[in-house]
Amino acid sequence: MSAGEAGGGRLAARHARTRDEILDAATELVTDRGVEGFSLHELAARAGFGNAASLYRYFAGKREIVSALAARYLERLGDYLRRVPEDLPVEEQIVEICMAYLDYAREHPGTRALLLTTASSIAPDFRAAALPSELVVRMFRLGEAARASGALDLRDEDDIFAVLHAGWALAHGMAEYDKMYEDPERSVLRSRHRAIFRAYVAGFRSDWRG
Amino acid sequence: MSAGEAGGGRLAARHARTRDEILDAATELVTDRGVEGFSLHELAARAGFGNAASLYRYFAGKREIVSALAARYLERLGDYLRRVPEDLPVEEQIVEICMAYLDYAREHPGTRALLLTTASSIAPDFRAAALPSELVVRMFRLGEAARASGALDLRDEDDIFAVLHAGWALAHGMAEYDKMYEDPERSVLRSRHRAIFRAYVAGFRSDWRG
DNA sequence: GTCTATAGTAGGATAGAC
DNA sequence: GTCTATCCTACTATAGAC
Known part of the structure; x- marks a missing residue:
């Protein structure tokens, strides 16, 4: 396999793992405060990011996060x-x-x-x-x-x-x-x-x- | 009875009636969109006020409105x-x-x-x-x-x-x-x-x- | 891929004219 | 008692440096 493929696969896996970690953090927040009660800022902090902006590399926005969580x-x-x-x-x-x-x-x-x-x-x-x-x-x-x-x-x-x-x-x-x-x-x-x-x-x- | 008393009574009654009307309007909004889904601006409009500011003559704030509604x-x-x-x-x-x-x-x-x-x-x-x-x-x-x-x-x-x-x-x-x-x-x-x-x-x- | 900075919006609440 | 105008805060989302 080419380096590009392998690298892509690894990166994709890492990406998916990070998405999962974000959802893990979102779970805690939703449990505590409900869907509308938590902010992306809080979520980013709990997921280990310094700022909410980073979340947008993994999800299109809050709605998508909530959808993924529901699924x-x-x-x-x-x-x-x-x-x-x-x-x-x-x-x-x-x-x-x-x-x-x-x-x-x-x-x-x-x-x-x-x-x-x-x-x-x-x-x-x-x-x-x-x-x-x-x-x-x-x-x-x-x-x-x-x-x-x-x-x-x-x-x-x-x-x-x-x-x-x-x-x-x-x-x-x-x-x-x-x-x-x-x-x-x-x-x-x-x-x-x-x-x-x-x-x-x-x-x-x-x-x-x- | 003094005019002051009678007037106070009437005014108090009118005040209470307006409070009730506000709660009526709030009921519709809560039914449609839930407690956190409606704004005081909408409530004021539906209750016949031009602006949310008027509501504060009847309730201390949104919390008090919700409390009164629950009661x-x-x-x-x-x-x-x-x-x-x-x-x-x-x-x-x-x-x-x-x-x-x-x-x-x-x-x-x-x-x-x-x-x-x-x-x-x-x-x-x-x-x-x-x-x-x-x-x-x-x-x-x-x-x-x-x-x-x-x-x-x-x-x-x-x-x-x-x-x-x-x-x-x-x-x-x-x-x-x-x-x-x-x-x-x-x-x-x-x-x-x-x-x-x-x-x-x-x-x-x-x-x-x- | 993470950060800082900021745009844009919405909503709660208050001040003050009338 | 109702209005206009405004402040303040919180939040989603984006732009752009690194």
Whole structure:
């Protein structure tokens, strides 16, 4: 290979690494103060630069940084969800997917907002990409399996949607609640959370329409 | 009564009315763009003033406006919750309280964030006051009644807390979800939402600990 | 590729005429 | 009580030296 190629490759790798480091620093700031609460000046300082100007060698501007950050953590949330074994019984699988969401929220506090909100003032056009469709499909398959096996009382697609809807809402709400009341003994609560998710699933076992 | 008193009273009333109008305008702006997304200039314009300076006759600054807004909507949420009849069966009462939260969220979109988040960049010290303790007490009484009557499988105070925790999370999450996917046929969904809340309560009827 | 310097903008808040 | 005018600060982004 030519020196030019090798040098280019190394430089590109270094460039990518620096981008990652900037995103690492941005993560801390976003966690602490939110997307609109941190400045590029602060970010540059935390990433080891003397001035914000240097950041523009790596990103076109704040919007691009926020976009890249959202993409990164969307991917990471996907990792958590994918880690749930597919061979678990349907009900447990639903519970564990909720737990995975909660785990993500605990381990990446403050990044969830990136995945949900349109950071309008930063990027009027920007909306975080959806979860990989592979995962969305998995959720619906799960609901379909619960319907087919009779594990849950689901009659049609609307019912399946209701269960998934409720699951997302519950997991999201619990993550939100936990964020407000941070707990020193967090590990104790995991079993508690799992029990609540089990109650949620159990609620759909027999007629729940009224 | 003296003319001074009467005049003072009238003027004070007019002052209060203007304050209210400002808050009305602020509600629209907060709903559209969020607490940090609107400027006093915009607010003044929408409230019928030519310039932001006039606002300072009514509020000390933006922080005070946001605080007053939060107080107003906290009170309003209280109204929704109080409207739920106290003589309903326990389970239904829990369901209807969740529905009341959802109704509030639908009818006052965008104000919920005020009640939850610390609007840090606007008011570093500000955190919305809690719900009137009267209402918090009611929730716990409700959980206690569900335990005592055996309507739900609750063994101790932690279990009661778990039910309430789950209810809040579910209602909050559903409101959040609905906000993201606004629906033209919203009224159709109310029965759907109620069914989901019923499923949630039903999940706690028999052993839900695993 | 990092720096200094600075342009350009926006928003909160105040002074003072009327 | 409302207006015009202005100060101050903070922030994004760019230009250009090194």
